[in-house]
Amino acid sequence: MSLFARAKQHAWRMAVATMMAILFVLAIDMIYGHSTVAFAIAIVALIWLNMPMLRFNCPRCGYNIFFRGMIVIPWPRRECGKCGLQLDAPEQS
Numbered sequence: 001m002s003l004f005a006r007a008k009q010h011a012w013r014m015a016v017a018t019m020m021a022i023l024f025v026l027a028i029d030m031i032y033g034h035s036t037v038a039f040a041i042a043i044v045a046l047i048w049l050n051m052p053m054l055r056f057n058c059p060r061c062g063y064n065i066f067f068r069g070m071i072v073i074p075w076p077r078r079e080c081g082k083c084g085l086q087l088d089a090p091e092q093s
């Protein structure tokens with residue numbers, strides 16, 4: 001499986017996790033009338049779940065597949081933003 005395909009899977013997992021976090025905060029808000037603590041828990045959980053994102057780096061130059069210059073987009077690039085290496089080709093190892 002290519003780096004791009006694995007990064008895409010991670011992006012989908014994060015999309016689902018984000019939806020669940022929103023539903024969790026909304027549910028707590030409806031049950032308890034406030035959701036400040038639930039919101040904090042959801043944010044921490046999402047940041048924790050997103051940690052593997054930092055490992056999706058270009059095998060040639062180490063540039064992160066989710067970075068576009070200074071900004072981070074929750075969807076991976078098909079080619080490296082720094083050296084232009086194709087990241088959707090199957091990996092050798």
Ligand SMILES: [Zn+2]
Nearest residue numbers: 058061080083
């Ligand atoms: Zn690169």
